[in-house]
Every structure is written in structure tokens, then in C-alpha cells.
Amino acid sequence: MNKKLGFVCLLWAIVLISFAQAPAKKAIYIIMDGIPTDIIHRASTPNLDRIIRDGGVFLNSHVGGIRGDYRETPTISANGYAILVTGTWANKNNVWDNSLTAPNYNYPSMFKLYKDAYPDGKIGIFSTWLDNRTKLLGEGLPQTGGIKFDYHFDGLEVDTKNYPHDSKSNYIKRIDAEVAMAAAKCVYKDGPDLSWGYLQYTDDVGHHHGDSPELFNSITFQDALVGLIYDSVKQREEEFGEEWLIVAVTDHGRTPITARHHGGQSDNERNTWMVMNKKDINQYALNYRTAGVDLLPTICGFLDVDIPAETQYELDGISVLKEVDAFGLKASLNGGKFLELSWDVIDKEKDIQAEVLESFTNNIKEGGKDPYQKIADVNVKEGKASIPVKLPKNLGFLKVVLKTPNNTLNYWIQK
Numbered sequence: 001m002n003k004k005l006g007f008v009c010l011l012w013a014i015v016l017i018s019f020a021q022a023p024a025k026k027a028i029y030i031i032m033d034g035i036p037t038d039i040i041h042r043a044s045t046p047n048l049d050r051i052i053r054d055g056g057v058f059l060n061s062h063v064g065g066i067r068g069d070y071r072e073t074p075t076i077s078a079n080g081y082a083i084l085v086t087g088t089w090a091n092k093n094n095v096w097d098n099s100l101t102a103p104n105y106n107y108p109s110m111f112k113l114y115k116d117a118y119p120d121g122k123i124g125i126f127s128t129w130l131d132n133r134t135k136l137l138g139e140g141l142p143q144t145g146g147i148k149f150d151y152h153f154d155g156l157e158v159d160t161k162n163y164p165h166d167s168k169s170n171y172i173k174r175i176d177a178e179v180a181m182a183a184a185k186c187v188y189k190d191g192p193d194l195s196w197g198y199l200q201y202t203d204d205v206g207h208h209h210g211d212s213p214e215l216f217n218s219i220t221f222q223d224a225l226v227g228l229i230y231d232s233v234k235q236r237e238e239e240f241g242e243e244w245l246i247v248a249v250t251d252h253g254r255t256p257i258t259a260r261h262h263g264g265q266s267d268n269e270r271n272t273w274m275v276m277n278k279k280d281i282n283q284y285a286l287n288y289r290t291a292g293v294d295l296l297p298t299i300c301g302f303l304d305v306d307i308p309a310e311t312q313y314e315l316d317g318i319s320v321l322k323e324v325d326a327f328g329l330k331a332s333l334n335g336g337k338f339l340e341l342s343w344d345v346i347d348k349e350k351d352i353q354a355e356v357l358e359s360f361t362n363n364i365k366e367g368g369k370d371p372y373q374k375i376a377d378v379n380v381k382e383g384k385a386s387i388p389v390k391l392p393k394n395l396g397f398l399k400v401v402l403k404t405p406n407n408t409l410n411y412w413i414q415k
């Protein structure tokens with residue numbers, strides 16, 4: 001090859017490489033514990049406002065599962081975290097209270113999915129509660145494939161010598177500040193690909209004082225801590241040309257009027273919110289109340305994490321950013337001969353073909369596989385279907401999956 005041709009080839013190679021390299025995508029979500037939707041609107045939150053003003057969005061959301069059916073989930077803290085991190089309700093993730101006695105790791109966390117997809121990617125957790133890493137995410141356990149966090153800062157609350165516990169939870173306030181500073185530092189210095197910040201003080205103050213000036217002050221305090229992390233995110237974007245998704249989210253609301261408690265199914269306890277630095281949300285998030293279970297598909301979608309089909313078939317949430325086709329699948333058996341399905345349609349004008357799958361087992365719960373078979377093709381815009389079915393004699397369990405081009409929905413029928 002002559003010199004001139006070689007030079008031209010080199011130039012082209014540089015041009016092609018620079019076009020091929022999209023900015024590195026990274027994500028962090030921060031749980032601000034137990035801040036009801038009506039109260040976050042009344043509180044002074046200049047940093048959440050700043051995220052929205054910079055091109056973000058405030059989304060109404062909910063936890064608590066589907067009220068009155070098999071997915072109903074207590075509005076308790078650890079349940080809230082489990083919902084966010086696994087994209088499933090308590091009937092699957094098996095977190096029913098804060099004791100985390102037996103989380104079902106067969107419904108993998110977004111961290112497990114991320115590490116499976118990108119073994120060299122870096123994950124981080126910065127948390128006022130040690131159990132989030134060791135129990136909920138199951139660090140080092142065989143059931144999670146021994147997942148290991150590349151960066152963590154947590155466990156200060158068990159160090160009662162340096163952080164003596166007081167009845168006003170001032171030690172939690174101090175720990176939240178240290179956790180947020182560690183998160184901000186790590187985000188700026190190391191730029192983990194996926195991380196979780198957890199701040200607790202607001203929930204403690206809610207329990208102590210309810211709807212009160214103290215609660216409002218604690219929210220403003222915590223908002224400043226989120227601001228520290230957001231500053232690091234902005235710095236990374238500027239200096240390293242990365243694209244970040246930052247989400248501030250709460251894990252549950254609080255009881256009506258007093259705002260002192262939570263755990264039940266009132267609207268005030270179920271209704272939650274998300275603030276994220278992206279406003280290009282999809283038609284679902286634009287027009288409907290989103291759900292805590294949507295966080296995993298949203299973050300995994302943003303980070304281009306390839307989710308295995310068997311996990312996708314179990315997800316109870318859908319992305320709020322990527323295109324989706326349908327949500328809210330319901331199923332029932334009509335006389336044992338027909339499967340009656342209904343779902344909510346995103347675009348009622350568009351012809352989109354979807355598949356209906358069925359499985360009579362729930363082996364995934366124990367770590368096994370469920371054999372699915374296709375029983376029908378449906379047009380999504382119809383919003384319903386009546387499908388003739390052949391059921392086994394002693395039907396114990398029927399899992400239905402609606403698989404559209406852009407997302408999947410599932411529903412259990414249990415005898």
C-alpha cells in the first residue's frame with residue numbers, strides 16, 4: 001500500500017471509530033425513604049427542582065402491588081426496595097417485611113442482571129442500611145452467583161460506638177450525610193456503571209413527628225444530599241462525555257392525615273414518585289401512573305442490559321423511557337374452556353401483533369425453567385382476547401404471558 005492510500009485509510013478508520021463510540025451510559029438511583037407524594041410537593045426541594053429544570057421529569061408512581069389480588073404488597077420499606085431492585089411484587093421477590101428472611105433471588109436484581117450482561121462493569125452501593133447489600137442483594141451468596149459490589153459504603157448504623165443511637169435519629173442524619181458524600185465522591189472519582197444510594201432520615205422523622213415542620217426540614221436536608229450526588233453526575237458528564245441516568249425515588253408513602261405510619265393499602269401509602277434527569281419518557285409514563293416495579297426495566301433498558309427471556313416473562317414492570325406496547329394484563333378462565341385476557345393499550349391506532357404464551361408450572365420460583373407454549377396471536381390494539389384452551393385435569397397453576405414486540409406482561413391464575 002502506498003503512503004497516501006495508507007493515510008486515507010487511517011483517516012477513515014478514525015472517523016468510523018469516533019462514530020461507532022456512543023457515550024458510555026451509567027445509572028444511579030437514590031431512595032429517599034418514605035416521602036409521600038403530597039408532601040414532596042409541599043416541601044422545599046431545590047435540588048430535585050434543579051434535576052427537573054435541567055431537562056428531567058417528575059413522575060407519579062405507586063408501590064403496594066395490585067390492591068386486592070395476588071400481587072398486593074405491604075407498603076413497608078424493604079418491600080419498596082425489593083420492588084425497585086427486582087422489578088417484581090412481593091409474591092415473587094418474597095420480601096414481606098424488613099426482616100428479609102428469605103428474599104427469592106430467582107427473581108434477579110438489576111445488579112445481577114447488569115453483572116451477567118457486563119461482567120467487567122462496575123456496580124456500587126452507598127447505603128444507610130447494611131442489609132440492602134448483604135441480604136436484599138445477597139452479596140457473596142451462592143444463590144446470587146456470589147455477586148460482589150465493586151464499590152460500597154454502608155454499615156455505619158451497626159457501629160454504635162462511633163454512631164451512638166439516639167431517640168431523635170440524629171445518628172441517621174449524620175450517616176445519611178456521610179453516605180451521600182461517599183456516593184458523590186465515588187461517582188465522580190470512579191464512575192460506577194450502576195449504583196444505588198439509600199438515605200433513611202426522612203422515614204425516621206416521619207415516624208417521630210408525622211406531617212410536621214421537622215419532616216419538611218428533613219426532606220430539604222436530604223434533597224441537598226441528592227444534590228451532591230447530582231453535581232458529581234454533572235461533572236462526570238462534562239469531563240468524561242458520559243451519559244447518566246439519575247433517579248431519585250421513594251419506597252412508599254405514609255398514612256393519611258398524620259403521615260406517621262405506613263404498611264397499608266391507602267392511596268397515601270401506595271402513591272409514590274420518581275424524579276429523573278430524562279424527560280423523553282414514553283406514552284405510558286406520560287399518560288398513566290407508573291409503578292415502582294418499572295425502575296428495573298427502565299434502568300436495564302437505558303444501560304442496554306440484555307434481560308434473559310425467562311426473567312423478562314416474570315417482570316411486573318415496564319420501561320418508562322423505551323417504547324412499550326401494553327400494560328396491565330389480566331386473565332381469567334371462562335368455564336374452563338376459554339382464557340379471557342384483557343390489557344391496557346398504549347397506541348389504540350396501531351396494528352401490533354403479539355403472542356400469548358402459557359405455562360402450567362412455576363418452576364422459576366425454585367430456580368428451574370418453565371416450559372411455555374404459544375397458544376395464540378393477538379392484535380395489541382384490541383385490548384382483549386378470548387382464547388380456547390385445553391387445561392390439564394388437575395390444574396393447579398397457569399401462567400399467562402403476553403409478548404409484544406417491545407415488552408412482556410404476565411399474570412398468574414392459581415386454583
Ligand SMILES: [Zn+2]
Nearest residue numbers: 033034077251
Ligand atoms: Zn421506607
